[in-house]
Amino acid sequence: MNSAADLAFYQNFYNGASLYLVPDASQVASPAVPAVAREEQANTAPITASAVVAAPEPAATAPPVVVPAPVPPLAPVAAAAPPAGKLPSLANLGLAATSTPVPPAVAPQAPPVQALLAAPAATVRELVTPSLAQLPAAAAAPAGRVQPTPTQSPVAHIPFSTLGSNPNGLIILVRLPEDAFRKLPRNVFLNNILKAIRLIVEDVVLVNVEHPTYPVALCSLRQHLAAKQFLAFGKNLLDVAVYTTQPYEPVLLFGDTAFLGASEVSMLEYDAGRKKQLWQAMQRMFL
Template structure:
């Protein structure tokens, strides 16, 4: 089929025929002022006429006689029927998502801190002060019985101790029981030990309980096993009674260092004796 010929045929067939008649039911509808045709509608007729003149008119096929529409009165111009534009269907409402709580104000929850593990307290090793080169003790006077490290006539003399470092320094004193118990807190004694880099825990305090006789070295060796002594008082160690002098450190029997001094109660208030004690301790340990 020829599309151009078909177009011309239908244009000639329906030329001058109104396909739509405006009903005149009411007076209000007839009195409606019809707007003049637009330029686009006016220009459509010449274009159709030009096409009909340029194209040959095909033979009209036998068609059923069309029903003529009622003529339109000449007084009423033909209105331009604008195609009705169907309104676009309204878009379905967008479902509103449930509003989530804002996380901006929430703080990051860190895991609870682990409980601190208590580290074990460091174990302090007992300190044994280093001895210097000491002179040997003098021999006992003639007619005096000198006890030995293994035998002594005063081996039965009792004594009490404070401390738990048997291989450390032995501090010999003769005090009443109540004063002896307070001795570890004595300021002067602690200062003396600090001067040779020791503390009370590094020494053993020995209290001779007999008012006149000394304690035996053999008994102390058997109970404590120590070899270094500082005696604050007179007649405190049997082997040092006749062979030592105050503030003169000596070496007894080749392996036992001994230093004699005055009582602690006298040294606390005597600057001259304090100086003598410090010089003797320097010769013994430093």
């Protein structure tokens, strides 16, 4: 069909009317589309099979590690005192043990053995020497009697045995058989007498005169013992005291040697009167 001829026909048919021809869609150029509109059209375009691409699967991730929040320590709870007459609850014992730890007790360290061996004996146990009271001097020997001196005596050869290790302590003179003399440190009466003047058996030296009649010489004793206090249980036991002393009368011999004579231990144990006399004499001598 001729478009120009058709237009001329219709113009003559519609006289005075303006006519126009609709242009063909293929001949008319499409107007310019903004870049943003084209991008939107591209995004909204139908997706073809060729355009579908398999999306990568997300990589497997490890589960998150949950760190617990630190728990603040519990304050020590003081155990309540149980009421009178009731035992403490067993439930509170474990809590008190965990809340208030007790430091371990430290045992005191003993001094080394070398230090004890090197120390003198006086540091281990102080040697006790009884103090003497003011005593009267011994009487002079009777006329015609030879009084021995502290350095010379006619009985210096008389033997004696000793028990004890304190050369400066009290000297106890006895005359006993050997077996009875060995048992003397365990004698109850003797230990009570020493306890009364604040002494024990270790503070004294026991001397046994081994002759049945003669006394022991003071000069012989001074060669081994330096003590100046003598307590004699029996008669005729010390040469310098044979003629110048009386039983239960403490005296000073030669101005420096205190001497007290008494009856035998076996007699004193069962005689209350002699015990009283001995105690009064010892009070005058030591207390």
